[in-house]
Amino acid sequence: MLEIECPFCGSRDEREFVYGGPAGPRRPDDPEGVSDTGWVDRLIVPENPLGPVLEHWWHLRGCGEWVTIRRDTQTHETNEARREQCR
């Protein structure tokens, strides 16, 4: 079970949240400058580390805030929760 740090409500049980998918990579500042192959790669080739991933969670059964957390894929350790800037 994860404990997710909501910036608004504090540390809350995972059951209050809905998984919102991986966060990032950031869209390029110059979309025209990315080749077709580059676009395909950035859209479908994700990071798959034995370690931390950045992901969105939605505090649906709570305050409704979207948060971004860094979670370890081997230990489930979460840290660096922050409020989602834009989505």
Added chain:
Amino acid sequence: MQRYSIFSLARHALAGHRNWQRAWRSPPLKEKYEVIIVGAGGHGLATAYYLAKNHGVTDVAVLERGWLGGGNVARNTVTVRSNYLRDESIPFYVKSVKLFEGLTRELNFNLMYSKRGMVDIVQTYPKLRNLRRRMLAMDIFGSTYKPMTVSEIRRRIPALTGGGTDSRLPIIAGMLHPDAAVSRHDAVAWGYARAADGRGVSIHEHTEVKSLRRGSDGAINGVETSRGEVAAEKVALAVSGHTTTLTETAGLRLPLRTFNLTAFVSEPVKPVINMIVNCPDLGVYLSQSDKGELIVGGAPDPGQSFRRDIKQTVFEDSVCAMLELFPAFKRLKLLRQWGGHLDFAHDASPIMSTTDVPGLFVSAGWWGGYKAIPAGGLTLAHLVATGEPHPLMAPFTLNRFRNLEFISETGTTAVF
């Protein structure tokens, strides 16, 4: 290879069971092989077997980090079926089911294959439309789906007392997939291992591949293992969740993410369900093993994960879903749980392919890879031996991502 039969059993019984041969050898690790297969799970061992049998390639090493058959081939719910949606997928799985049906005889190893059929319990109209569409597509390619009425479902599965007209999601229909079967997972791994070993393949357990080695021309020239370097010009990966971990050591990124998919079993009880029951709307499926345990599985944990335990939330969701349809199972004690690493491709279909690294082959992205073991091994062996994709797996190469020719499958169960 010592053949097993009723006569050999009788002969060994009279001799006090002292003269049984080991099912496979433990040969010394050579410095060079023609082909290295990483991962002695179902797909790795099947590939080795078909390389030797169909293509005469016997200078093959299968390297395994743990023990033989201790990975995902032991971490599934042993269901074999072919009720897929896409034109590319159905023939592949139909072939796999056909191969499974003759496998006990072919491998001379009892897989305890039990063709008991699967019923999908439908509780929403969108799912019913989806399954009807599947039925028509499957009909074209020789797989079978038959509509079932609610009363027929309740007659076939008397334990299914939930889902009545006053429930949250009343059962509205069912689909019967008579081709579905269960088999003994250990026997699949052991049977392929023994048959491959009998044809000269060497299997090395406790030999962890730490990284892939590339030559100056960029092609693969071997692997770095916990027991030293081993050279080969062809390396095939069949390591499920850790595919990207290994390919990244050769500088290759793949469209795969790793998830945790789990299942659990109850205490053994007398025969209560004689089919595989799948509830796609609730996200749970179950069958009863020959030992009497109920084997229950649900949806994967949603975030990327390299863990093999079960999360309390995932576990509770599966149990609650099961109890909605089978309230009497509330009194069952659950005995044990297991989880596996599931590598999941962008379009949820498998990847069997050559890669940008010459000599490196991957078999990955198996979501429900157990049922695909024979066909996956057959077609990957064809690719490794000839360099050309087998017609059945040609749509499943990595090129489909470059060309945006996705084969979007959704699982039959999960709500992904």
